[in-house]
Amino acid sequence: MYGKCGMVKKARLVFNLDGMEIRNERSRDVVLWTSMLGVYGKNGHYKEVIDLYNEMLQEGIKPDGIVFLTVISACGHTGQVHAGVKYFESMTNDFKLNPxxxxxxxxxxxxxxxxxxxxxxxxxxxxxxxxxxxxxxxxxxxxxxxxxxxxxxxxxxxxxxxxxxxxxxxxxxxxxxxxxxxxxxxxxxxxxxxxxxxxxxxxxxxxxxxxxxxx
The missing domain is CATH 1.25.40.10 (Tetratricopeptide repeat domain)
Structure with a gap:
């Protein structure tokens, strides 16, 4: 909801709060990460898309096809051709996903x-x-x-x-x-x-x- 309204910072606050709910054994799954990536992508925060993707991998979350779609699109908007091709190839080579x-x-x-x-x-x-x-x-x-x-x-x-x-x-x-x-x-x-x-x-x-x- 925040993302669709262009309220990116508030969306990130909710995302961060969910990650802090350790006592309730809640963790940020791939759906939540994908949602936050989508918020950044749809609002033109393409550098943040790449940064969040790297953070996602560090957390041990396996990306899905939607994640790669958002990341490759962000590379296109920032002119990072080689990075976009690398992520595309990573789908099959590293995560066994079929484009x-x-x-x-x-x-x-x-x-x-x-x-x-x-x-x-x-x-x-x-x-x-x-x-x-x-x-x-x-x-x-x-x-x-x-x-x-x-x-x-x-x-x-x-x-x-x-x-x-x-x-x-x-x-x-x-x-x-x-x-x-x-x-x-x-x-x-x-x-x-x-x-x-x-x-x-x-x-x-x-x-x-x-x-x-x-x-």
Whole structure:
């Protein structure tokens, strides 16, 4: 409750009080630690997420998948790419946890935030071809969005193609790709994209701008 209200210090006070209830044989379990990590993460206290995770390990608490999701996300917001990859690998190497699609999405987001687009592409391809599991549209969409921001046309095309293979009716993917083409004046590509959208009967318009003229 305190965390959702942005009252981080009060949330931490409750967390600390629970840890002091030794006489009642109460101890902070992984659920409570996860809750406090989530409070820090949702309120932008990313450094505190990492510090609390290390404190959690010192207390002998084994982290679960939700903990790693919060920690990797915090690394993405603080630009700690190598640390985020290390935590991702630690899931399987140290704690025998299998990363789910949400962990891969978080790692892709981390790499994209740091401009490591090709590493994100390699990660998704490895998952796609090695039978680890299907990549979701959101994973390819995160890569596509980063490509649009950085102006990486070739990688954007590949990411959009993979996303549309999974969801041919996803108009948002076409819009992002069209926006990238417009940045570089690639009008022929936009025309081809409009034809594709029309053929598939997508409802979302592409690259539309409005100008109000007053007389």
């Amino acid at each position: 789910g699609p949400e962990h891969y999405s978080c790692l892709v987001d981390l790499l994209c935030r740091a401009g490591e687009l090709h590493k994100a592409w390699e990660l998704l391809n490895e998952r796609h071809y090695n039978g680890i599991g299907k990549c979701s549209v959101s994973m390819w969409g995160a890569l596509l969005s980063a490509c649009v921001e950085s102006g990486n046309i070739e990688l954007a095309k590949l990411a959009a193609q993979r996303a549309l293979e999974l969801d041919p009716q996803n108009g948002g993917i076409c819009v992002m790709l069209s926006n990238l083409y417009a940045q570089f004046g690639m009008w022929d590509e936009i025309v081809r994209l409009r034809v594709l959208i029309k053929q598939r009967g997508l409802r979302k318009d592409v690259g539309c701008s409005w100008v109000q003229v007053t007389m």
